[in-house]
Amino acid sequence: MTTANETIERLLRHRSVRRFTDEPVGRERLELIIRSAQMASTSSNMQAYSVIAVDDPDKRCQIAEWAGGQRHVEQAPVFLVWCADLYRFGEAVRMYGGSFEPTLEYFIVSTVDAALAAQNAAVAAESLGLGIVYIGGIRNRLSDVAELLQVPPLVYPVFGMCIGVPADDPDIRPRLPLEAVLHREAYDAAGQEAYIRQYDETYRQYAAGRKGGTKQTTWSRDMEARTRYPSRRHGEVLRRQGFRFEE
Ligand SMILES: Cc1cc2nc3c(=O)[nH]c(=O)nc-3n(C[C@H](O)[C@H](O)[C@H](O)COP(=O)(O)O)c2cc1C
Numbered sequence: 001m002t003t004a005n006e007t008i009e010r011l012l013r014h015r016s017v018r019r020f021t022d023e024p025v026g027r028e029r030l031e032l033i034i035r036s037a038q039m040a041s042t043s044s045n046m047q048a049y050s051v052i053a054v055d056d057p058d059k060r061c062q063i064a065e066w067a068g069g070q071r072h073v074e075q076a077p078v079f080l081v082w083c084a085d086l087y088r089f090g091e092a093v094r095m096y097g098g099s100f101e102p103t104l105e106y107f108i109v110s111t112v113d114a115a116l117a118a119q120n121a122a123v124a125a126e127s128l129g130l131g132i133v134y135i136g137g138i139r140n141r142l143s144d145v146a147e148l149l150q151v152p153p154l155v156y157p158v159f160g161m162c163i164g165v166p167a168d169d170p171d172i173r174p175r176l177p178l179e180a181v182l183h184r185e186a187y188d189a190a191g192q193e194a195y196i197r198q199y200d201e202t203y204r205q206y207a208a209g210r211k212g213g214t215k216q217t218t219w220s221r222d223m224e225a226r227t228r229y230p231s232r233r234h235g236e237v238l239r240r241q242g243f244r245f246e247e
């Protein structure tokens with residue numbers, strides 16, 4: 001039988017951290033984290049992402065507000081904004097007199113590259129005893145965040161990430177049954193409802209017993225509640241940044 005090793009044990013203990021001590025992360029640890037991020041696999045070695053470390057308290061305060069009042073954005077020792085980035089790629093292409101059309105495919109490539117690098121950073125940070133939380137809330141005001149961080153054309157902020165020494169120890173959030181996400185040979189659509197019901201029960205117990213909360217909910221109920229909020233719309237700002245989706 002294969003047993004979990006240290007890396008897998010750590011992955012299985014992941015939980016988002018939203019309260020941090022004042023202990024600085026420091027340049028050395030941050031650079032180790034980013035070097036780990038840089039070694040993530042990347043489409044055709046394009047490395048089509050950038051990451052902006054935001055320290056300025058005024059900028060942090062503004063972004064925290066835009067992200068829906070997420071105080072950890074202000075308080076975390078490190079706040080990173082991960083961006084999909086085709087600007088650098090475009091510059092390289094131009095150096096050889098070329099040009100390219102930033103199609104939907106390029107949009108996917110750069111967004112995936114940013115996500116893969118960020119998740120490597122998350123794993124590296126956690127291996128150093130730090131905690132992290134992603135901040136998709138920055139997309140509440142994507143256009144404003146892009147302007148504040150002066151991102152050039154063909155770059156857009158995908159999500160933020162807080163990093164620091166955890167000041168609390170949140171519960172691990174249970175996931176769907178493995179069978180729900182691991183399909184064999186073909187997609188098992190017929191099985192999904194049963195897996196959802198199974199997970200709802202696990203989730204109900206988790207939510208009820210969670211530290212600091214006795215919320216009566218299930219996963220499917222939470223998912224339905226999500227759909228009542230209007231989805232963020234990004235077409236306009238992404239087109240302004242030069243991305244093209246017409247194909
Ligand atoms: C792209 C992305 C954006 C997220 N945005 C936020 C956010 O804005 N605020 C927050 O508190 N958590 C955010 N999260 C954290 C998720 O809510 C969390 O990962 C999920 O509920 C699972 O919980 P866990 O990470 O504790 O296992 C985000 C996660 C991802 C992957």
